[in-house]
Amino acid sequence: MALVAVLVAAHRITIPWLLWAVAVVVALADPDRRAAVRVSPRLADDAAPVAERLALALLLVIPFVPIHSRADPIVLGVTLVPALLIARGLAVCAVRAACRRGWLEHRVLIVGSGEVADRLARAMLERPEYGMQLIGTVDDDPAAAVADVPRLGSVSDLEALARRERVSRIVLAFSSIPEAQMVRVLIACEGLSAEIYAVPRFFEVGFDAFAPDQILGIPLALLPCPLRRRSASLLKRGFDLIVSLIALILLSPVLAIVAAAVRFSGPRTSAGRPPVLFRQSRLGLDGRQFTMMKFRTMVPNDDGDHTWSVEGDPRVSKLGAFLRRTGLDEAPQLWNVLRGDMSLVGPRPERPLLADVFAASIPEYEARHRVRAGITGWAQVNGLRGDTSIIDRARFDNYYVATWTLSRDIAILLRTAGLLLRHMVPRRTPRAAVVQPSTPAEIDAPLTETILAPSSLQASAAFGGSSATTIPPVVR
Numbered sequence: 001m002a003l004v005a006v007l008v009a010a011h012r013i014t015i016p017w018l019l020w021a022v023a024v025v026v027a028l029a030d031p032d033r034r035a036a037v038r039v040s041p042r043l044a045d046d047a048a049p050v051a052e053r054l055a056l057a058l059l060l061v062i063p064f065v066p067i068h069s070r071a072d073p074i075v076l077g078v079t080l081v082p083a084l085l086i087a088r089g090l091a092v093c094a095v096r097a098a099c100r101r102g103w104l105e106h107r108v109l110i111v112g113s114g115e116v117a118d119r120l121a122r123a124m125l126e127r128p129e130y131g132m133q134l135i136g137t138v139d140d141d142p143a144a145a146v147a148d149v150p151r152l153g154s155v156s157d158l159e160a161l162a163r164r165e166r167v168s169r170i171v172l173a174f175s176s177i178p179e180a181q182m183v184r185v186l187i188a189c190e191g192l193s194a195e196i197y198a199v200p201r202f203f204e205v206g207f208d209a210f211a212p213d214q215i216l217g218i219p220l221a222l223l224p225c226p227l228r229r230r231s232a233s234l235l236k237r238g239f240d241l242i243v244s245l246i247a248l249i250l251l252s253p254v255l256a257i258v259a260a261a262v263r264f265s266g267p268r269t270s271a272g273r274p275p276v277l278f279r280q281s282r283l284g285l286d287g288r289q290f291t292m293m294k295f296r297t298m299v300p301n302d303d304g305d306h307t308w309s310v311e312g313d314p315r316v317s318k319l320g321a322f323l324r325r326t327g328l329d330e331a332p333q334l335w336n337v338l339r340g341d342m343s344l345v346g347p348r349p350e351r352p353l354l355a356d357v358f359a360a361s362i363p364e365y366e367a368r369h370r371v372r373a374g375i376t377g378w379a380q381v382n383g384l385r386g387d388t389s390i391i392d393r394a395r396f397d398n399y400y401v402a403t404w405t406l407s408r409d410i411a412i413l414l415r416t417a418g419l420l421l422r423h424m425v426p427r428r429t430p431r432a433a434v435v436q437p438s439t440p441a442e443i444d445a446p447l448t449e450t451i452l453a454p455s456s457l458q459a460s461a462a463f464g465g466s467s468a469t470t471i472p473p474v475v476r
Contacts, residue, residue, distance in 0.1 A: 037195045039213050041092045051081050099131030108132045112173035113139045113146055120173055121146045123216035135165050140177050159188050172198040187367050196223040226404045227371050240344050244337040258328055262295050265319045282349035284373045290341035293332040297323050327420045333375050345409045346374025347397035358390055368397045381415040
């Protein structure tokens with residue numbers, strides 16, 4: 001609003017200046033969010049980010065400004081940097097004063113026990129300027145005592161305790177439980193409205209370079225949980241809608257030609273020609289099922305419930321091989337994106353039966369479903385497609401979810417386009433036999449390390465996802 005007021009006063013409300021205002025607001029949105037949740041804000045930490053993002057916004061808008069007026073936005077940008085910093089400084093002083101008087105307090109839980117947890121608790125109790133109202137601690141050791149603060153429960157109760165106590169901040173301070181268990185608890189807590197901070201390991205010897213916040217000399221790193229923030233999820237969804245709609249419009253002639261080719265390439269039977277689209281139930285956001293679509297690439301067969309498509313599968317038609325190589329077989333999934341079933345970028349969706357089998361053997365597999373499934377993903381552009389480990393795919397997918405940014409989505413889409421261009425060159429591959437399990441019980445048998453390792457599961461989608469129409473056998 002202040003920026004718009006400046007523009008109105010200078011009589012500069014034109015299309016270029018409007019673009020400038022929008023670019024500035026978007027560029028400053030993320031730093032403002034980080035500053036708002038900082039426990040111990042420092043004005044010096046904001047100077048470089050503010051200047052950097054204002055410079056980026058300036059570079060974006062300069063091409064739209066007439067040559068004789070290009071000095072104006074530069075002057076305005078240079079003026080805005082100190083003005084914004086002064087405004088932030090006044091806001092910081094006001095917040096600290098409100099905290100000292102008890103007008104502004106955040107309800108806090110400390111996870112863990114020991115010396116670090118004790119120091120954090122004492123700092124919160126003795127320094128009201130932090131605005132941290134300590135409710136209690138959470139730890140699996142019932143004998144642990146932290147600065148005369150009550151222990152409210154075990155770590156597994158963290159989500160329920162945070163909701164019951166209306167906690168707005170959670171601080172992780174070296175709990176005794178295994179790290180894998182703590183990760184699962186934190187993933188469950190991503191749906192909370194509370195901000196989560198962690199004390200970096202080995203901070204005493206300098207491993208706190210990426211922790212700009214602190215409490216009385218103890219560094220704190222803010223866990224991003226980006227896609228659980230409404231603003232980030234709306235940004236990602238808006239990007240998906242715009243790009244998928246534009247892609248469907250531009251590709252509509254190509255899609256019509258491909259549909260006709262698929263329609264007339266299949267053998268005619270008494271029931272007519274086979275369908276153009278292949279539909280299959282897959283798991284998406286929060287484990288909900290949806291119907292995924294793609295162009296049919298195989299000859300009609302009845303093996304869809306008992307086999308796994310492998311490279312060189314004899315059921316793949318010549319047209320289907322071309323569609324898979326170019327990625328055109330996945331193009332109908334743009335409609336899934338438009339409907340909200342999928343995203344352009346995300347973990348590749350899997351069939352419910354296979355997802356249940358994988359989740360029973362891979363603890364972090366279900367965490368992939370925190371976001372919408374994608375046409376392509378971070379795992380796929382890093383080579384984890386086809387004959388690769390499911391464990392590694394789950395690890396890459398969860399890393400993508402935890403560190404999402406819009407710029408990374410754009411980079412993944414560009415890398416996917418590059419991979420598709422490279423895969424358009426046909427390669428000679430030996431035809432592999434379709435393996436069938438001897439009994440249906442094998443499908444439900446527990447997974448072994450063999451099925452989760454390379455050379456055990458293969459998929460054939462050009463985008464690297466599981467485009468198979470079949471269930472993989474358990475490899476003994």
